Amino acid sequence: MDKLVIEGGNPLSGTIPIHGAKNAALPILAASLLANGEVQIRNVPYLLDIQVMLGILERLGCSTRHERDTVVVDSSKLISTDIPEDLMKQMRSSIFLMGPLLGRCGEVTVYEPGGCAIGERKVDMHLKGLKALGAEIEEQVEKMTCRARKLTGTDIHLDYPSVGATENIMMAAVLAKGRTTITNAAREPEIQDLQNFLNTMGASIIGAGTDTITITGVDRLYPCSYEIIPDRIVAGTVMIAAAATRGNVTLSRCCSSHLSSLIHVLRRAGVQISASNDIMNVSCMTRPKAVDRIITSPYPSFPTDLQSQVMVLLSLADGFSVMKETVFESRFKHVDELNVMGADISVDMNVAFIRGVPRLYGASVEATDLRAGAALVIAGLAAKGRTTVEQVHHIDRGYDRIECLFQHLGARMHRQSPVPEQLDFAN
Numbered sequence: 001m002d003k004l005v006i007e008g009g010n011p012l013s014g015t016i017p018i019h020g021a022k023n024a025a026l027p028i029l030a031a032s033l034l035a036n037g038e039v040q041i042r043n044v045p046y047l048l049d050i051q052v053m054l055g056i057l058e059r060l061g062c063s064t065r066h067e068r069d070t071v072v073v074d075s076s077k078l079i080s081t082d083i084p085e086d087l088m089k090q091m092r093s094s095i096f097l098m099g100p101l102l103g104r105c106g107e108v109t110v111y112e113p114g115g116c117a118i119g120e121r122k123v124d125m126h127l128k129g130l131k132a133l134g135a136e137i138e139e140q141v142e143k144m145t146c147r148a149r150k151l152t153g154t155d156i157h158l159d160y161p162s163v164g165a166t167e168n169i170m171m172a173a174v175l176a177k178g179r180t181t182i183t184n185a186a187r188e189p190e191i192q193d194l195q196n197f198l199n200t201m202g203a204s205i206i207g208a209g210t211d212t213i214t215i216t217g218v219d220r221l222y223p224c225s226y227e228i229i230p231d232r233i234v235a236g237t238v239m240i241a242a243a244a245t246r247g248n249v250t251l252s253r254c255c256s257s258h259l260s261s262l263i264h265v266l267r268r269a270g271v272q273i274s275a276s277n278d279i280m281n282v283s284c285m286t287r288p289k290a291v292d293r294i295i296t297s298p299y300p301s302f303p304t305d306l307q308s309q310v311m312v313l314l315s316l317a318d319g320f321s322v323m324k325e326t327v328f329e330s331r332f333k334h335v336d337e338l339n340v341m342g343a344d345i346s347v348d349m350n351v352a353f354i355r356g357v358p359r360l361y362g363a364s365v366e367a368t369d370l371r372a373g374a375a376l377v378i379a380g381l382a383a384k385g386r387t388t389v390e391q392v393h394h395i396d397r398g399y400d401r402i403e404c405l406f407q408h409l410g411a412r413m414h415r416q417s418p419v420p421e422q423l424d425f426a427n
Helices: 022-034 048-059 092-105 124-132 163-173 189-200 232-244 256-268 304-315 334-340 370-382 402-407
Strands: 003-007 013-017 038-042 063-067 070-074 107-111 136-140 143-147 155-157 179-183 204-206 212-216 225-227 248-252 272-276 279-283 320-324 344-348 351-355 364-366 386-390 412-416
Touching: 003 370, 022 038, 022 048, 022 070, 022 092, 022 163, 022 189, 048 063, 048 070, 048 092, 092 107, 092 124, 092 163, 124 136, 124 143, 124 155, 124 163, 163 179, 163 189, 163 212, 189 204, 189 225, 232 248, 232 256, 232 279, 232 304, 232 370, 232 402, 256 272, 256 304, 304 320, 304 334, 304 344, 304 351, 304 370, 334 344, 334 364, 334 370, 364 370, 370 386, 370 402, 370 412, 402 412
Parallel strands: 013 248, 038 225, 155 179, 364 386
Antiparallel strands: 003 386, 003 412, 038 070, 063 070, 107 143, 136 143, 179 212, 204 212, 248 279, 272 279, 320 351, 344 351
16 A cells, blocks of 8 residues: 655645646546536546546446546447446445436436445435436446436425435436426535536526525536636645645635635634635645634534634644534544644543644554545645655555655655565575
């Protein structure tokens, strides 16, 4: 397994462009199945999860290619609606294929999805929405088959504003007969991007970004070319790293309006932030200040995907901070690793109590999930001495060569791959 080796204590500086959003690219890649033909998607990062999704599409009969930041998917030779179990177990987002395959083919077979072990993430709301549209679901052990002779628009209320359920219902409903209204819908920017992509293909959707989305079914969708939005979580990770290392970093090709809650928290911590168009500057020349209370919640509130990274900054702040996690129940696994590096953090149920320390120290730590891994990288960049981060494959799921990203800003870090065993042919 690869590992990252970081020599910490060097303030980050420079300008870095932000790559496309993983959480926009994955549902958009799934939605490309709804158009019978070649779809071109630009600003797609080279990530492990993206490669898994393309692998699934190829196994379904599509042809794909990923050159630089552009992906081309041709679904005209789609031959299967059975998502490969081995690939589905590698990635949670494979569940996004349910809606488009059901909408286009009237049938889909899925297995238990994989992904980061950050807590229970049921697909009940996905199934409830698809059933409301007319799907019949046959459940077996770790396997489900959904069938629908005809999907019909209806009113669907989500018990919780689930991003995945909102997107799956949208993709299933675009070819359904009549109008579908989703209330208590998730409001994330990635859902707005999915709406814009589907509308570019000829769908009729309004309301994404609010809690009510209306989809009027159309007869067919058409191939198109589309560019996805910048990754707000990658941008947020870079912003926090700049602050934690007391650096001065400019982000380009980013969208500050997608990061309002983070900007608010960082400014409370004493970080200087200025934004204009798609450019943002972040600097922090002195020790950050504690933030009394942060609560994660669905967009536009503070994102759970930036909770672990911000905790690193607060662990270095002057004072006592409290972080409450309300989205996933197992998202404090990075705390023990940060404490190994000298942090002073205690956890009670879903609340973390963070007493800031003047300095972190390099250590050997292990990434337990994608965002925890990013947090440990930030901690290593800010720490005194050498940090080794194991289980880098988790980080590769959401960051396009994270070591190159931070090297560009002056970080002293590199990826270390295992040395292949030498075979002894002498005997």
